[in-house]
Amino acid sequence: MDRIVISGGSPLNGIIPIYGAKNSALKLQAAALLCGDPLILENMPDLADTRFMVQLLASLGVEITWIKETRTLRMHAAEIASTIAPYDQVRKMRASFNVLGPLLARVGHATVSLPGGCAIGARPVDLHLKAFEAMGADIVIEQGYVKAAALRGLRGAEIEFPFVSVGATEHAMLAAVLAQGDTVLKNSAREPEIADLADCLNAMGARVEGAGTSEIRIKGVTSLKGTKHPVVGDRIEAGTYALAAATAGGDVLLSGARAEHLGALIDVMKAAGVEVRAEDRGLRIKRDASKRLKPVDFETEPFPGFPTDLQAQTMAMLCFADGQSRIRETIFENRFMHAPELARLGAQIAVHGNEAVVTGVDRLIGAPVMATDLRASVSLVIAGLAAEGDTIVNRVYHLDRGFEGLEGKLSACGARIVREKEEQA
Template sequence: MEDILIVKGGTPLYGSIRVSGAKNAGLVLMVAAILAEGETILDNMPRIRDVEVMTFILNELGVRTEWKDDNSLAIYSPPGRIKTKTSYELSRMLRASNLFLGALLGREKEAAISLPGGCDIGSRPMDLHLKGVQALGAEVEIEHGYIYACTKRPRGNNVYLDFPSVGATENIIMMAVKTPGNTVIENAAKEPEIVDLANFLNSMGAKIRGAGTDVIKIEGVSELKPVRYAIIPDRIEAGTFMVAGAISKGEVLVENVIPTHIYPVIAKLQEAGAVVKETESGILVKAGDKIRPVDIKTLPYPGFPTDMQSQMMAMLCLAEGTSVIVENVFENRFQIVDELKRMGADIKVEGHTAVVKGVKKLYGTKVRATDLRAGAALILAGLVAEGETVIEEAIHIFRGYENIAQKLNHLGAQITVK
């Protein structure tokens, strides 16, 4: 299994790079496809490990999947009943497996969901998901690592989320679209991936209004029809490539990107001294003369994304001055700090705050990808480190980035997959 990346540092990146479909939109759309009987085709689907695992879970439930071409995935949801229990073995590999809770309750009125896995970036409790489905009439029990839920008389209801959880918002939407009556989600997550889910379901015949705001209104329907739908571009992959251009002292045109989705990243890159321009074909990032220190606070969308925090930290290790990063979303996001320090970074962590003191250079060494975004950040650090950086446990990176080594090598990087 390809599990090691070797990055040779010192080459500025030049050229254009195309962003794949959004991992976090693609995964939830794959799950939502079971709400309609027949063949749904999802275009712009990234060929990544997480998507592969999600196809295995769908197959296990009795839903057929087939790649029509490189990035078009057909999902055939059969008429009649499908299985309603997800396996522990597959669920522990994929956080998004918890999205079957809302979709299976919407379709089959019952679900048995293995408590999910994914990256170890902190506790991502299911309490808001359960609160949401219970408000719509589900009875829930948790036993032996499984959530068992069933509903005899589902009904629309008002749900207030204590925190704008993306997963909880998605689960409630998927249950509510097939639940009689009106459902209102207050303090809903506003992420672009939520908007994409709503647009997808509406194209199937759902009645959802307000996605992208903190109040989402859903009128339940009895039937949804299969469709063909193109997934939005991955804003985190776009942000990662933008940082690659800035950190490597190069000039990179990032194509297939929706600028409004990454305004906070654009703003921080500009503050750090990079030149960022929107063009007709994408976003052009040109490195500044030096990297300036900036302060970052991660927040739910439209704030600065927690999924871009590690990549910015890697860049700020080389800033002329001291930056402060406050992580407000996931408490374990700072696992990357020890790996960057092995490369010569000067970072101190206290609670949810990291103080990054810029150094003159980073040095290649052996490091470990502790999670998906940390792995991407180590590639960025490796691009500018002196010598070779060997990234172990790179499987985390392949979970969420499609052909990342090939794409960066096209810009002049020297990355080998082993």
């Protein structure tokens, strides 16, 4: 098993390219099941999660050609060979559950394992299933599997989500594009990845309007065609490297990052004393590491609010602030598990339910730490970049689910960071 070793204290200077968004790419991969023509995705991130999805799609009969040098993924679902997504595949990654909707829409039936819980909360799929039932699907849950059927086809429906859910919004879109009649999704999520999915579906011949707003309208079509689509840049990756530069200090250009996707984070970073500037090529982050950061209070919210996927990384930055910051997590339970690991480096963090109080310190001291989930793992890397001495981050397989070439990108900007095999007991 790998670990990452960081020798802290080096500012970051240079250019970091931002790749395609994991959270968009996974749903775009599922969209390949909707038609018999090839779907070609450009700017495709090469991650553990996207590789898991490729394996699942191949097991369903999708022909895969992935040219990683050009970041191009070609998926051709000429025939659906299987409509069963087994537990061994779905358990590896929750997003693989999203093959249910496309299979149901195209073939009329599917059997997909329930994904189960995860380290940052239960994240149940009941909203997904209720949306499909509203479109006329019969759904039975047996022995941990969802068995869904709509043998006469899905029907358009008006669906109002009781709370904002990115996953349920995207999954309902993937099914509704081939439903008979009109579908209206109310209280929809508004994330850029949803607009990206809609752009791809529309290029395939779907009729989706309103993506990026709280109400999405979909006119069902009888069939879709293949297309070529570039995956939108990963705003969470961009935000993570922005926070790394802000914490370690230096001058970094995030090539391909879009300021309009990171408004809430940019507000917090500016309030902390970080210089953030939009440029033609992307987003520039500058900070003099000799000056203390300012404390900031914020809470996570659905887009366009502050993203929960950047909460852990921002906490790492605020460990170095001159004063006390308050963070409220309103999206997921159990999402402060990085706090005890940051405390091993000397951070002062008090967690009370869904609120964390971070009292800034003069310095952190490197120590062995353990990653608990994807975003927590990279928050430890960020803290290690600015800590004194060596920080050893164990269980970095979490990191590989969402960040491609992290050590290389940071090393190119002057960080002292290496990946090595964990010592065996």
